[in-house]
Amino acid sequence: MYQIKILNKISPVGLERFESDRYTVGSEVAGEDGIVVRSAPLLDYEFPESLLAIARAGVGVNNIPIDRCSEAGVAVFSTPGANANAVKELVLCAMLMSSRDVDGSIQWVREQVKAGVEVSTVVEKGKSAFVGPELYRKTLGIIGLGAIGSLVANMAIALGMDVYGYDPYLSVNAALRLDRHVHVVQDIRELYKRADYITVHIHYTPQTKQMIDEKAIAAMKRGVRFINLARGEIVDDEAMIAALDSGWVAAYMTDFPNNALVQTPHVVAMSHLGASTPESEQNCAAMAVDELKDYLENGNIHNSVNLPEVVMERSGLMRLCVIHKNVPAMLANITALLSRDGINVENLSNKSKGDLAYTMVDLGAPLEQRVVDEVRQLANVIRVRAIL
Ligand SMILES: NC(=O)C1=CN([C@@H]2O[C@H](COP(=O)(O)OP(=O)(O)OC[C@H]3O[C@@H](n4cnc5c(N)ncnc54)[C@H](O)[C@@H]3O)[C@@H](O)[C@H]2O)C=CC1
Numbered sequence: 033m034y035q036i037k038i039l040n041k042i043s044p045v046g047l048e049r050f051e052s053d054r055y056t057v058g059s060e061v062a063g064e065d066g067i068v069v070r071s072a073p074l075l076d077y078e079f080p081e082s083l084l085a086i087a088r089a090g091v092g093v094n095n096i097p098i099d100r101c102s103e104a105g106v107a108v109f110s111t112p113g114a115n116a117n118a119v120k121e122l123v124l125c126a127m128l129m130s131s132r133d134v135d136g137s138i139q140w141v142r143e144q145v146k147a148g149v150e151v152s153t154v155v156e157k158g159k160s161a162f163v164g165p166e167l168y169r170k171t172l173g174i175i176g177l178g179a180i181g182s183l184v185a186n187m188a189i190a191l192g193m194d195v196y197g198y199d200p201y202l203s204v205n206a207a208l209r210l211d212r213h214v215h216v217v218q219d220i221r222e223l224y225k226r227a228d229y230i231t232v233h234i235h236y237t238p239q240t241k242q243m244i245d246e247k248a249i250a251a252m253k254r255g256v257r258f259i260n261l262a263r264g265e266i267v268d269d270e271a272m273i274a275a276l277d278s279g280w281v282a283a284y285m286t287d288f289p290n291n292a293l294v295q296t297p298h299v300v301a302m303s304h305l306g307a308s309t310p311e312s313e314q315n316c317a318a319m320a321v322d323e324l325k326d327y328l329e330n331g332n333i334h335n336s337v338n339l340p341e342v343v344m345e346r347s348g349l350m351r352l353c354v355i356h357k358n359v360p361a362m363l364a365n366i367t368a369l370l371s372r373d374g375i376n377v378e379n380l381s382n383k384s385k386g387d388l389a390y391t392m393v394d395l396g397a398p399l400e401q402r403v404v405d406e407v408r409q410l411a412n413v414i415r416v417r418a419i420l
């Protein structure tokens with residue numbers, strides 16, 4: 033039986049994919065082989081020796097200690113694109129709310145009622161305080177044109193906006209998804225100087241930490257409306273609050289509230305709602321569970337953030353899966369041990385990603401435990417599994 037620990041609330045559409053005769057699934061499971069998680073913080077989590085993989089039902093993996101996982105040979109999976117539409121739709125809501133003061137207007141209406149005023153008698157007089165511009169024919173700047181950014185770009189074109197996108201690592205697939213009217217710029221300052229609205233859709237990493245700082249904000253147009261449904265840490269809060277106070281930034285819409293931001297005028301802070309739709313929760317859960325199961329049962333790797341993509345039809349009688357450092361001669365050293373024992377290699381794949389590599393070998397006959405142990409003892413080998 034595989035032991036699967038569930039952290040966070042994961043849609044049953046995903047959890048039901050774990051067959052009860054092969055998997056024990058729950059939040060109290062110990063000695064887990066796999067973890068399914070959303071945003072629960074795992075940076076200080078003590079992994080048991082047994083842990084083989086973590087599946088993030090979502091895309092941001094800044095809550096997972098990737099380096100520590102790589103060192104321990106723990107595969108980390110995510111679900112690219114599975115929640116992108118949900119975020120795109122909330123960006124539309126945020127753009128509208130940054131423009132038309134819907135939040136202020138609703139609050140004002142409630143306050144009238146609370147104060148004993150018949151609100152219908154004051155609406156027409158009061159509404160002028162909440163006027164705001166339309167999106168049509170305004171310019172949107174998008175930082176990051178991946179799964180979410182590209183959907184936002186195409187949506188904004190359909191709304192009649194002029195769209196500028198910046199993504200120095202734009203993948204060919206993402207570029208092909210973009211409407212041809214999107215202007216892709218090489219220099220982020222081109223976007224800053226033009227955009228009436230800016231939305232950010234990048235991962236939070238040491239490189240993107242506080243990327244939106246005082247200097248970046250100063251390069252933007254006065255009165256810009258800024259939307260951050262990516263991660264709070266990408267924006268320097270102090271610089272943003274100062275810019276809101278001075279009026280340089282007209283509105284800051286964020287999915288990552290903290291008390292200082294919430295108490296600042298012109299901030300609308302939500303409770304990390306970007307992926308909180310039933311559709312996206314189901315998509316993410318199903319994809320995460322499928323990735324985890326295929327890894328546990330077959331060693332196949334789909335959508336890992338720390339290991340290469342390696343997927344192979346099963347053949348032979350045993351599959352050997354080796355996570356090792358990406359250094360010369362590993363393949364030769366592994367296959368030498370197999371051939372020395374007279375075992376035929378039916379099929380083989382060897383790929384690398386950064387400092388790690390993965391070798392998956394289908395064998396014509398099961399290996400003796402001692403050979404598996406010898407592979408395990410090879411220099412630069414991190415983890416070995418033999419799957420029947
Ligand atoms: N609020 C919410 O609930 C959600 C938030 N997110 C956040 O959105 C982020 C992006 O998600 P996806 O679009 O699905 O990821 P993705 O991987 O498809 O796209 C990210 C894009 O950012 C680009 N990029 C990297 N560094 C950059 C830089 N310095 N400047 C400009 N572009 C850069 C990459 O080349 C890539 O195209 C996630 O990492 C997560 O933090 C994602 C889903 C839900």
Ligand SMILES: O=C(O)C(=O)COP(=O)(O)O
Nearest residue numbers: 070071089090091092307
């Ligand atoms: O996928 C992401 O990066 C998200 O931010 C969504 O997080 P959640 O699964 O809603 O906790």
